[in-house]
Amino acid sequence: MISSEDGRWVVVKELADGSRAVALFNESDRPQRISTTARGVGLPHAAGYRVRDLWKHRSTHTAGEISATVPGHGTVLVRVGPDRGWAQLPPAVDSGVGGVAIAEAGDSARLTAVTANLGRRPVHSVSIALTGPEGWRTKADSVPRARCSGVARSSGPHGGRGFRRAPTPVPTS
Structure with a gap:
């Protein structure tokens, strides 16, 4: 442990x-x-x-987190x-939701979605969808925001709307 x-x-x-088998248990x-690093697990x-x-049978790459x-x-x-062919793999991405995720009928709940790029290559698109039980209404109360350097953050429930990484401006001379 x-x-x-x-x-x-x-x-x-x-x-x-x-290599290491790493179990993140909640x-x-x-x-x-839940986070650790490649160095932290002895790599x-x-x-x-x-x-x-090992559950999804999918490979990604990470810079170390x-x-x-x-x-x-x-x-x-x-x-x-460690893998010399890491650049051929998509970056590992961690997406989660914070806030009160349990609400009773008639109550409102505020959620914040956070997505982190753990890899060395950029993530080009992320979409987030929020659904509720039949008969419940979900809506975004804010406009999705994204930071293109490392971590993209988006606040509020997004009711199926997604956002894309904006192109990086190219300076002109």
Whole structure:
């Protein structure tokens, strides 16, 4: 075990090829972001790392951060190791929602969606959708915002609307 704090557990096992199996376990009732680093799980320094989600059977790359927003009483299990071909993989992205996610009929709840790019290459588009039970109404109370350097943040429930990374302005001489 690497860490255990506020119901967030990081458990690691070295594999025969030197990569690491990393379990991010959430023992609380609500989603939580759980993070560690390649260095923190004992991997050597590298330009990039392959992150293989063992539940989704999908590979991404990271610059070194290993992170996921894990549902209450849930586990994310990944295999992580240095990889010279990391640039051929899409960047790892962690998306989560903060705020009061439980509301009774007639009450309102405010949620904030946060998306983090953990890789070295840019994320070109992110979309966020919020749905509720049949008969409930969901609506955005703010315009999605995005920062293109590393972490994109978007506030408010977005009712199926997405946002795209704006093109980087090119200076003219």
